[in-house]
Amino acid sequence: MDLKKILLVEDEALIALAEGASLKRNGYEVVTVKSGLDAIEMAEKDSSLDLILMDIDLGEGMDGTEAAQCILKKRDIPILFLSNHSEAEIVDRTYQIGAYGYILKNAGETVLLASLRMAFKLHETHQRQLETEQALVNLQVYYDSVIRKAPISVYIVQDGKYVFVNEYGASLLGYPSPEGLLGTSVEDTIEPPYAFQADPVNPSQRFRIYRKDGRRIWMESISVHLEYQKRPATLVIGRDISDTVVVEEKLRKESSIYSSRSELLEYSFSHDVSQTLRKVIDLVCALTESSLGFFHLVNLNEEGAESVVLHAWSTDTIEKYCTMKGFAAHYPLDQAGVWADCARLMRPVIHNDYGAVEKRKGFPEGHPSLIRELTVPVIRGNRCVAILGVGNKAAFYNEEDIDVASRFSDLAWDIVARKTDEVSLQQSEKEQRSLLKELRHRTKNTFHQILSLASLQANQETEDRAKGALLDMRNRISVLAGLYEALQGEGSSRVSLESLIKRICSSLPVAFAFRGQQTLTYDAEPISMDSRSASAVGLILNELVTNAYKHAFPENRKGTIHVSLSRKENRAILTVEDTGVGFDPSIGERAEGGFGLELIDTLVNQLGATLEFQRTMGTRAMVTIPLRDY
Secondary structure, eight states: OOOOEEEEEOSOHHHHHHHHHHHHHTTOEEEEEOSHHHHHHHHHHOTTOOEEEEESOOSSSSOHHHHHHHHHHHOOOOEEEEESOOOHHHHHHHHHHTOSEEEEGGGOHHHHHHHHHHHHHHHHHHHHHHHHHHHHHHHHHHHHHHHHHOSSEEEEEETTEEEEEOHHHHHHTTOSSGGGTTTOBGGGGEESOOOOOOOSSOOOEEEEEEOTTSOEEEEEEEEEEEEETTEEEEEEEEEEOHHHHHHHHHHHHHHHHHHHHHHHHHHHTTSOHHHHHHHHHHHHHHHHTOSEEEEEEEEEOTTSOEEEEEEEEOHHIIIIIOOOOSOOSEEEGGGSOGGGHHHHHTSOEEESSGGGOTTOOOOOTTOOOOSOEEEEEEEETTEEEEEEEEEOOSSOOOHHHHHHHHHHHHHHHHHHHHHHHHHHHHHHHHHHHHHHHHHHHHHHHHHHHHHHHHHHHHHHOOSHHHHHHHHHHHHHHHHHHHHHHHHHHHTSSEEEHHHHHHHHHHHHHHHTTTTOSEEEEEEEOOOEEEHHHHHHHHHHHHHHHHHHHHHSSGGGOOEEEEEEEEEETTEEEEEEEESSSOOOTTSTTTTTTOSHHHHHHHHHHHHTOEEEEEEESEEEEEEEEEOTTO
16 A cells, blocks of 8 residues: 655644654655645655645745645645644634644644544545536537537427527538527427427327428327426427328328229129220329319220220219210210320320410310329320310329329220220120020021921821831931030030930930830939930940830830940940840841831940840830930
């Protein structure tokens, strides 16, 4: 531990010697001088001194208090006075100087040492206090510099006026220096008048402020209450968010446009062209804050001349503003007014002061007055095909309005084109359906005419063989006619064999009604086939039943013919059996060069099927047909 160094100022040599010895004995380093001037000189020269023990009465010349004052002007060091005097006047003099104590010389060593320790302690405390105060001063200077130079606005408002403004805050409001804004009323700079209030829940607030040059910008701020110069005030810290607000507004508009376009597309699917165009114009008027709107077509005739077709107006235009009657809805483009300049120039046109536009034409009676207008062309194939226009917005039209109108005009035209194509397709489909219906009707009639002719010819034949051949042909055509009707009735390329068998088994008894003694029955499971295969099955069934009628019951004896259709795994089993005399397929028609069994064999091969005859109590023919994809 370093020894404390004391400067002892005493003009009495013996006293100085005794006091010095006492101090050294108690652990202090002592330097002794005998006059005030010497003390001043030593204090300036020796910076290692820790304390001065100063006698007040130093004989001739400068006394101790005067010397102390000179020393304290140049350095901060604790001074403890020694004196034989106890008068109040002398004590007060030392107090005013800032002494660390006053000791009577006859107080003794104990008091002296205690006073020294106290003086050192007081000085240390004083030094720490000075350091703290200096640190606070430095910090205040730092923060003051930071606040004044910070790239955010800082205001202190008191009694509704600015009493502190940093440089950025002043520049934000358009002032060259903070001093120019001081004393200005807050209400003069805010739109609308706004009271700064501290809000611990949601301190962030937005508002528009007036700049000195009249421009308005958006600010976001937080505010808190504080005390400024010992009076209540409000601290406001803010930043310019004008760019942010612009971006947010663009995003909001873009979202609104996207939503409106989606709404329009959905609307167009359930409404006609006129209703859809009215919806388009209403949406554009709403998005551009316009009170008038229209959408007109530009047609091209065979001679290549363009003409305007007045097509649709906004709801408000018709219901509130326009009272025109009997106006032309179709006229040449070159006769249209300046509203059609966009078609002639092939670009959007804005007339923000319509009254000052040259070459403008007058309005027909009942036409709404026009203050300003925006028109945009719809360009397809290097020419204008339509014009969308809006008018009488409260503010000037701008590029954003052009963008909105252009996007919706293009969408409107695409919708018109789509719906026009839809109408054309519907009309074409209607015509095709009508033609197909007529073809079906004629085909059906043709089948019936052929059947009628075959029946008439058969009835007029006297030779049995010719008559039978005509009736067989009639029955085969009847099968095909039934198949055709089945296809048209079911509306599919697949045919129900169950329905086909029912048709055949209902028509053949009529064809052989002249026999009158046989009964035809049937049962069938639900199986379907493509029309080509079904026609083969129908013809096979017709031939087998016809053969049974013709050969199983000689002399028109009584009997039964039964037809069945069943499914076995991936095969269909068609069975025709009778209770007649039996039929040998190796003779009969085949032996006579007949056509029936030859046709059956051909059709069976076409189907990839097999044919098997069984003779029991009559004849049983079984056709096994692979179903494949049926």
